[in-house]
Each structure stands twice: as C-alpha cells, then as structure tokens.
Amino acid sequence: MLTRALRYRFGGYDSAVRLGDEQLLRQNADLRGLVVWDENTASLLAPLHHLPSAVVPPGERTKSIDTVAELLERCVQESLERDSTIVAVGGGVVCDVAALVASLYMRGTRLVLVPTTLLAMVDAALGGKTGVNFSGYKNLVGTFYPAEQIFIVPSVLDTLPQREYLSGLAEVIKTAMLGDPELFELLDQRAEAVLAREPAVLEELILRSVAVKGQIVQQDFTERGGREWLNLGHTFAHALESVAGFEGWTHGEAVAWGIAQALRCGERAGITDPAYAETAIGLLRRYGFRCKIEDVSPHALIDAMQRDKKARGGRVRFVLQRRPGETELRELNPQIVRSVLMGS
Ligand SMILES: NC(=O)c1ccc[n+]([C@@H]2O[C@H](COP(=O)([O-])OP(=O)(O)OC[C@H]3O[C@@H](n4cnc5c(N)ncnc54)[C@H](O)[C@@H]3O)[C@@H](O)[C@H]2O)c1
Missing domain, CATH: 3.40.50.1970 (Rossmann fold)
Structure with a gap:
C-alpha cells in the first residue's frame, strides 16, 4: 500500500x-x-x-x-x-x-x-x-x-466489531456535514461499500475526515473560535450518555442522535434549511442510527445539558447548521429544545 x-x-x-x-x-x-x-x-x-x-x-x-x-x-x-x-x-x-x-x-x-x-x-x-x-x-x-x-x-x-465501526462512521458523517460535500456524497452513494469496509473507500473516508478536522484545528487549536463546530450533535449526545449511561449507547450512536436533534432544533428556530435537515437525517437513518428516542425523559436530558461543563451559567450554546458547511454557535429558546426532544 x-x-x-x-x-x-x-x-x-x-x-x-x-x-x-x-x-x-x-x-x-x-x-x-x-x-x-x-x-x-x-x-x-x-x-x-x-x-x-x-x-x-x-x-x-x-x-x-x-x-x-x-x-x-x-x-x-x-x-x-x-x-x-x-x-x-x-x-x-x-x-x-x-x-x-x-x-x-x-x-x-x-x-x-x-x-x-x-x-x-x-x-x-x-x-x-x-x-x-x-x-x-x-x-x-x-x-x-x-x-x-x-x-x-x-x-x-x-x-473491530461492526457496532464500533458504525460509531466511528457517525463522526465521519458529522465531518462531511461540516466541511466536505464530496465525502457526504460518497457516504450517500456508496453506503454498501462503506458498510462492507471496502479498502479504497475506507481509505478515502479516513483521509478526507482527517483533512477536514486537521484544517479546523489548525485554525483554532485551543478552541477559541471555530473548533467548537466539531461538537455538532455533542451537546445532545453528552446529555444522552449521562442520562442513559455509556453502556446502552456507543459515543457515535449518541452523536448521530444528537446531530438529528440539532438539525430539528435548527429547523424550528428558522436557521436550518428543512430540505437539508431531511437529507442529513435520512443519511443517518440509512446507516441504522436511531434519530428519535421515546424511552429517555426530555426533562432529564435538558437538566443534563445545563449541567454540562461547557454550559456557561446554565446557558447552553448549540452547534447548528444552516446548510452543508455553514455552521454556527447559538443559544436556543428552551421551548424549542423541549418540543424537539418531546418529539412534538
Ligand atoms: N481527543 C479527542 O479529540 C477525542 C475526539 C473524539 C473522541 N474522543 C474520546 O474517544 C473515546 C472513544 O473512543 P473509541 O470509540 O475509539 O472507544 P474505545 O477506545 O473504548 O474503543 C472501543 C472498543 O473497541 C476496542 N478496540 C479498539 N480497537 C480495536 C480493534 N482494532 N479490534 C478490536 N477491538 C478494538 C476497544 O478495546 C474498545 O473495547 C471517548 O473517551 C471520547 O471522549 C476523544
């Protein structure tokens, strides 16, 4: 090689x-x-x-x-x-x-x-x-x-067990959404090859993801502006991991669910393009990720988010996307977060 x-x-x-x-x-x-x-x-x-x-x-x-x-x-x-x-x-x-x-x-x-x-x-x-x-x-x-x-x-x-492989794929999907439309397309068009870990496809997934992360970190090593984007979906994911326990969900499964919540919240707040939210959630579903859960209390999740170490005085800032590659950090109206988590 x-x-x-x-x-x-x-x-x-x-x-x-x-x-x-x-x-x-x-x-x-x-x-x-x-x-x-x-x-x-x-x-x-x-x-x-x-x-x-x-x-x-x-x-x-x-x-x-x-x-x-x-x-x-x-x-x-x-x-x-x-x-x-x-x-x-x-x-x-x-x-x-x-x-x-x-x-x-x-x-x-x-x-x-x-x-x-x-x-x-x-x-x-x-x-x-x-x-x-x-x-x-x-x-x-x-x-x-x-x-x-x-x-x-x-x-x-x-x-590597398939579940752990999928956990990594959630981060690859996140990376594609943040900064590489061609990677997004590859994930969309070649799902079978991706899931079968075809060597050439795997190599491309890895190199493209490293390139996006490397560029973001190079511009903002100590997370003062820009690197937080890599936390797309993570505010929700960390809350889920702390409420549901690390055993039930791999990190990637929690991140995939978190990305779906961020897209839905962004859509309700008038930030995220609804067609993009649909496409991205569709991709997550295609890889078998759960984008909706009924068995975890929304109140417990909101409480966990406010206790998150990144919350400032209980105020949570979310990484949201307008469309592919257009990312921003925003506070959200708690009503919106609650209604998305309640699935209403
Ligand atoms: N430093 C960072 O920027 C950063 C970014 C993302 C995640 N993380 C951290 O990474 C951790 C999660 O990493 P992970 O998902 O790799 O989990 P992990 O390190 O727990 O590995 C998952 C499982 O796979 C096993 N394993 C590893 N390689 C294997 C292989 N080749 N074959 C068979 N089994 C193998 C491990 O023993 C483990 O049981 C979290 O603690 C998270 O906070 C850090």
Whole structure:
C-alpha cells in the first residue's frame, strides 16, 4: 500500500499523519519508550511487540486519573526520559489517556498515536486534545498535546466489531456535514461499500475526515473560535450518555442522535434549511442510527445539558447548521429544545 501523508501545525506543535500498512511501523522500529495498549489491541501490530508495554483494561472507565498515575509509575520503572516515546495503540480511550501521560511525564515526552478504531483514526487521535473523566464529568481533566506522529493502518479495523465501526462512521458523517460535500456524497452513494469496509473507500473516508478536522484545528487549536463546530450533535449526545449511561449507547450512536436533534432544533428556530435537515437525517437513518428516542425523559436530558461543563451559567450554546458547511454557535429558546426532544 502506498503511504499517504498529511502534515499540520497545531499551536506550536508539528503533527504528521501517515496512512499505510504495518510497514509504516517497521520503518520506525527505533521508537524507544513505552507502548500503551488495551486488552483488545495488544495483539495487533506485531512490529511494536518488542517494546516495553503497558496493557490497560478496555473501556471508558480506563480514562481515569488512577490509570494516569499507574502509567506514570511505569514510565519511572522503565526509566523513560524526555526524548523517550510513549506510543498509544488503541481507540480514543487509550489515545486520550496515554497522550495525557505523555504531556505530563517530565513536562512532555515524545508522543506517537496508532489509532485502532475508526473513531480514533478520524477524530480522537488528531488535534491534540488529551483527557480523562473526572468527578462524573467526561474529559474534565486534560491538556492540549498533539502527537508528533499519527500512524493510521486501516487493516487493523478488520477485528473491530461492526457496532464500533458504525460509531466511528457517525463522526465521519458529522465531518462531511461540516466541511466536505464530496465525502457526504460518497457516504450517500456508496453506503454498501462503506458498510462492507471496502479498502479504497475506507481509505478515502479516513483521509478526507482527517483533512477536514486537521484544517479546523489548525485554525483554532485551543478552541477559541471555530473548533467548537466539531461538537455538532455533542451537546445532545453528552446529555444522552449521562442520562442513559455509556453502556446502552456507543459515543457515535449518541452523536448521530444528537446531530438529528440539532438539525430539528435548527429547523424550528428558522436557521436550518428543512430540505437539508431531511437529507442529513435520512443519511443517518440509512446507516441504522436511531434519530428519535421515546424511552429517555426530555426533562432529564435538558437538566443534563445545563449541567454540562461547557454550559456557561446554565446557558447552553448549540452547534447548528444552516446548510452543508455553514455552521454556527447559538443559544436556543428552551421551548424549542423541549418540543424537539418531546418529539412534538
Ligand atoms: N481527543 C479527542 O479529540 C477525542 C475526539 C473524539 C473522541 N474522543 C474520546 O474517544 C473515546 C472513544 O473512543 P473509541 O470509540 O475509539 O472507544 P474505545 O477506545 O473504548 O474503543 C472501543 C472498543 O473497541 C476496542 N478496540 C479498539 N480497537 C480495536 C480493534 N482494532 N479490534 C478490536 N477491538 C478494538 C476497544 O478495546 C474498545 O473495547 C471517548 O473517551 C471520547 O471522549 C476523544
């Protein structure tokens, strides 16, 4: 497979993304440091197996200060130095926690991310947000610390369960809505190939999504204006995750539902073009995402949104779209949000 490369400058950091096969890692076999995997990813990517490694349990619970402390302890045991490399091999959970450790140990070691879920390839590994959950809040504690290198090896997705693959696809759909009409069309026209993970289609999905996110983050690394767009659907999604629990919904399923709510709210507020809302919700449905739920209380969802760490004094700002690629941040009349959530 041909190696494809994209380069970014996020804040003061250079970040290179390379997409290819396992050869990519062989060429970098002189990596010295610690590899962090989870139990489901530790058997992947043989070229990294000779390095000292720390295996963490899979799942969102691993994104904790306790894991950070354990991994820092391992860094000490392995006598890592500032120019040693922490290599994360896993989904968003492993990438987020290992990147936080890399940013803290000796005020920053070198960092390489090897994302192994679609979600981490198209979203979590790029852009430098590290973090763990704290005191009941998702990603409350973290740093901005981009990886020097991100190696994307799409063939590792062969073992990824379909539900996790779909979770990543929700973020791909979001990315297409934000900044790539051709990607939107590809998702629309080639759904079967996308769902079957046809290699050429997969590669295109990943590269196009990385390109959109990379450009947005390059313009606004520390989220002061523009990067918030990447949170399209996320205010609703985080509320759903906190009310319904992380077990019932994958992050992507919650995001897909959240995007549908944002479109409906935007439509009612006279912002979103109704035809666009229909088309985008139709696409989400085509991929099997639930766009409507009856079994979660709208009041509990609104309450959770007001408690969200991004709400300012209980006032929530939503990422809304007028049409493809036209995105804005707005407060919404609570009546509108309530009526959309109640399905009326
Ligand atoms: N830093 C960011 O910018 C950013 C952006 C989006 C999401 N996130 C974070 O990412 C996390 C979600 O990431 P995720 O969806 O990748 O979840 P995850 O890391 O929990 O991975 C999902 C599951 O897939 C397993 N898995 C991973 N790769 C596999 C493979 N190749 N084969 C088989 N199983 C595999 C994992 O062990 C896990 O059980 C959340 O914590 C979210 O906050 C961060």
